[in-house]
Amino acid sequence: MVxxxxxxxxxxxxxxxxxxxxxxxxxxxxxxxxxxxxFRQKKIRHILVRQxxxxxxxxxxxxxxxxxxxVVLVTSGPGATNAVTGxxxxxxxxxxxxxxxxxxxxALIGSDAFQEADTIGITRHCTKHNYLVxxxxxxxxxxxxxxxxxTSGRPGPVLIDLPKDVQVATATYRKPAASGxxxxxxxxxxxxxxxxALIEAAVExxxxxxxxxLYTGGGIINxxxxxxxxxxxxxxxxxxxxxxxxxxxxxxxxxxxxWLGMLGMHGTYEANMAxxxxxxxxxxxxxxxxxxxxxxxxFSPKSKKIHIDIDRSSLNKTVRVDLPIVGDVGRxxxxxxxxWKGRAHAPANLQPWFAQIDEWRAKKSLSFPESREEIMPQHxxxxxxxxxxARKPIISTEVGQHQMWAAxxxxxxxxxxxxxxxxxxxxxxxxxxxxxxxxxxxxxxxIDIAGEASILMNIQEMSTATQYRxxxxxxxxxxxxMGMVRQWQDLTYSGRHSESYSEALPDFVKLAEAYGWKGLxxxxxDALDDGISEMxxxxxxxxxxxxxxxxxxxxxxxxxGAAHTEMILQANEVSGEMDDEAKALV
Amino acid sequence: xxxxTEAIERHTLAVTVENEPGILARIAGMFSARGYNIESLTxxxxxxxxxxxxxxxxxKGPPAVIEQVVAQLDRLVPxxxxxDLTELGPHVERELxxxxxxxxxxxxxxxxRLAEVYRARVVDATISSFVFEVTGGTEKIDKFLELMxxxxxxxxxxxxxxxxxxxxxxx
Numbered sequence: 001m002v003x004x005x006x007x008x009x010x011x012x013x014x015x016x017x018x019x020x021x022x023x024x025x026x027x028x029x030x031x032x033x034x035x036x037x038x039f040r041q042k043k044i045r046h047i048l049v050r051q052x053x054x055x056x057x058x059x060x061x062x063x064x065x066x067x068x069x070x071v072v073l074v075t076s077g078p079g080a081t082n083a084v085t086g087x088x089x090x091x092x093x094x095x096x097x098x099x100x101x102x103x104x105x106x107a108l109i110g111s112d113a114f115q116e117a118d119t120i121g122i123t124r125h126c127t128k129h130n131y132l133v134x135x136x137x138x139x140x141x142x143x144x145x146x147x148x149x150x151t152s153g154r155p156g157p158v159l160i161d162l163p164k165d166v167q168v169a170t171a172t173y174r175k176p177a178a179s180g181x182x183x184x185x186x187x188x189x190x191x192x193x194x195x196x197a198l199i200e201a202a203v204e205x206x207x208x209x210x211x212x213x214l215y216t217g218g219g220i221i222n223x224x225x226x227x228x229x230x231x232x233x234x235x236x237x238x239x240x241x242x243x244x245x246x247x248x249x250x251x252x253x254x255x256x257x258x259w260l261g262m263l264g265m266h267g268t269y270e271a272n273m274a275x276x277x278x279x280x281x282x283x284x285x286x287x288x289x290x291x292x293x294x295x296x297x298x299f300s301p302k303s304k305k306i307h308i309d310i311d312r313s314s315l316n317k318t319v320r321v322d323l324p325i326v327g328d329v330g331r332x333x334x335x336x337x338x339x340w341k342g343r344a345h346a347p348a349n350l351q352p353w354f355a356q357i358d359e360w361r362a363k364k365s366l367s368f369p370e371s372r373e374e375i376m377p378q379h380x381x382x383x384x385x386x387x388x389x390a391r392k393p394i395i396s397t398e399v400g401q402h403q404m405w406a407a408x409x410x411x412x413x414x415x416x417x418x419x420x421x422x423x424x425x426x427x428x429x430x431x432x433x434x435x436x437x438x439x440x441x442x443x444x445x446x447i448d449i450a451g452e453a454s455i456l457m458n459i460q461e462m463s464t465a466t467q468y469r470x471x472x473x474x475x476x477x478x479x480x481x482m483g484m485v486r487q488w489q490d491l492t493y494s495g496r497h498s499e500s501y502s503e504a505l506p507d508f509v510k511l512a513e514a515y516g517w518k519g520l521x522x523x524x525x526d527a528l529d530d531g532i533s534e535m536x537x538x539x540x541x542x543x544x545x546x547x548x549x550x551x552x553x554x555x556x557x558x559x560x561g562a563a564h565t566e567m568i569l570q571a572n573e574v575s576g577e578m579d580d581e582a583k584a585l586v
Numbered sequence: 587x588x589x590x591t592e593a594i595e596r597h598t599l600a601v602t603v604e605n606e607p608g609i610l611a612r613i614a615g616m617f618s619a620r621g622y623n624i625e626s627l628t629x630x631x632x633x634x635x636x637x638x639x640x641x642x643x644x645x646k647g648p649p650a651v652i653e654q655v656v657a658q659l660d661r662l663v664p665x666x667x668x669x670d671l672t673e674l675g676p677h678v679e680r681e682l683x684x685x686x687x688x689x690x691x692x693x694x695x696x697x698x699r700l701a702e703v704y705r706a707r708v709v710d711a712t713i714s715s716f717v718f719e720v721t722g723g724t725e726k727i728d729k730f731l732e733l734m735x736x737x738x739x740x741x742x743x744x745x746x747x748x749x750x751x752x753x754x755x756x757x
Binding site: 120121124125128129132149154185186187188311312313315316317320579580581584 | 587603604607608611612615616619650653654657658660661663664665666
């Protein structure tokens with residue numbers, strides 16, 4: 001006879017069967033039965049965060065750096081609503097995540113009970129899918145289905161809302177089939193294999209191109225390390241230059257001669273000009289985001305476009321393409337490579353194209369004014385890169401100028417090393433994401449490149465790092481401004497700095513010490529390298545308050561609503577006030 | 587600054603979905619979240635075991651937006667199939683309206699006469715009112731209502747559009 005078990009026990013057992021090693025969470029009334037089940041087992045490690053938003057971002061950092069789904073466990077009501085930003089963030093950046101929320105008992109749902117929120121309703125449009133479980137007998141299947149949906153197709157967050165009575169009620173638990181193959185879902189069948197005829201057309205278009213460019217995105221990271229290898233091989237056999245979105249950094253090595261740097265609003269001149277003048281764009285797991293395209297009617301006007309994406313709704317969404325291909329990007333690249341080699345295509349003569357690219361490179365669009373009086377933030381990141389790149393660090397960021405400077409000046413050679421909130425642009429992402437990454441990669445050097453404003457948005461998570469002895473490093477580029485807000489006010493509103501000054505900042509060194517961290521302050525250029533060394537030498541969490549030039553702005557920049565060719569390279573090209581159309585753009 | 591507008595088309599979509607709680611909120615919410623239009627939406631389960639519902643959606647937008655609407659519907663987890671009937675070719679669209687007309691004298695006689703022309707049935711009658719049942723395409727019903735306004739229309743209930751492709755083809 002099979003003994004019945006509680007919903008809470010079934011949940012934990014199912015998670016363990018699915019290979020879950022870590023859960024990021026915070027207890028509360030509506031999840032007490034689950035926390036008791038956690039207490040009585042040893043397979044799953046629980047990481048106690050300090051606010052549920054931190055749990056969601058930590059799970060994102062864990063997922064992005066390990067390739068495994070991140071798991072979050074929070075209580076009903078405020079537990080769930082606090083997690084919502086991180087869930088929305090994971091949806092925008094296609095991060096595989098499973099969120100388990102407690103709910104008030106079934107009989108109380110809809111009665112405005114204590115700590116009740118309509119979690120299913122609230123998260124319906126910021127999850128890939130969500131479930132309210134009313135029967136413990138169905139729980140195991142739903143958890144399996146949730147992991148399948150979160151990790152397959154275009155990955156994303158899936159939420160399971162679990163009323164307290166369902167956690168306590170009993171049912172029999174059946175282990176999933178030994179084969180481990182995911183059950184065929186009734187309606188959800190992502191198309192992984194691309195259409196062979198379309199692949200053939202793509203090969204012909206690439207072979208015929210004189211000015212091709214590979215425009216790569218986060219989809220390549222999501223597809224797995226194999227896809228990054230395929231990209232390298234595709235670039236090698238075609239000889240095409242490669243650019244990447246913010247989310248795709250690391251899929252292609254920055255040390256390659258074919259690398260153009262990031263494209264888009266704060267991308268390099270050569271990447272944006274090459275996109276504009278290309279005769280063929282091959283978009284690989286990227287989605288033509290507004291930060292990438294600039295003004296749409298001026299976006300790469302003369303190119304043919306191939307777009308490969310696993311999400312059909314990404315195709316022809318903002319930019320019409322000549323050859324849309326639905327499928328896994330790694331799989332599609334593999335098919336292209338096989339066919340290319342089978343037909344013994346040689347790389348086209350791209351000499352004239354690279355000669356043109358070299359002229360654009362000569363603009364040195366990432367150069368910045370050197371200073372002895374102040375630490376230039378770009379310089380600080382360069383020095384941080386020089387001091388750490390041999391250790392293949394994992395870098396997370398918050399959101400703002402420091403994030404763009406990190407993307408521009410910190411070079412990546414491998415995927416899964418770059419954790420940043422690209423789509424939603426969530427300040428406060430970086431510290432919890434670094435914590436999640438450190439949990440998943442205990443031996444890695446994990447650094448959160450932060451701004452003094454963003455870091456305060458989830459500063460409480462310092463305590464989490466202390467509790468689990470996580471040696472994360474937080475490197476704050478402190479310019480005493482919400483720098484990107486101030487930069488836009490400089491560009492668009494004649495420098496009227498409305499509420500963008502970081503007033504009443506804490507003493508970050510004392511703050512670090514209060515949390516049991518090491519605190520460091522770097523105040524001048526000469527102390528920069530020593531400060532970085534001191535940070536790296538310390539075996540434990542360190543917060544560095546690096547005082548940088550207060551009014552530096554992030555360039556190059558394509559102003560909102562401008563074309564790729566209208567890039568601002570230096571601050572002195574910036575004028576004061578923009579018209580209403582420009583002001584209305586994000 | 588003024589908001590710009592584009593040329594729009596009207597499309598009828600047939601969507602089959604898992605008949606699960608919240609599915610309608612998921613679909614209606616997707617439309618509102620992404621700023622798409624719903625002209626009409628009808629839903630009912632259509633399989634013997636009531637496991638699958640068929641939703642007919644009439645939407646309006648520029649061609650690129652219609653294409654996005656289809657793709658966005660298609661990627662919802664509980665959605666089985668999305669068919670753009672307008673794109674597919676000839677199809678039949680019907681809706682039903684219950685139309686209450688109140689009045690006396692010539693208006694009453696005229697209302698009955700017009701109802702006959704539109705093949706509307708009288709499903710309720712009192713000394714001072716009729717309720718007509720009329721079925722047809724959206725345009726026919728709009729036209730019928732326009733005429734009834736002249737002769738004492740006081741209330742309307744419409745079902746919204748149900749649609750199916752012509753011929754043997756099954757979606």
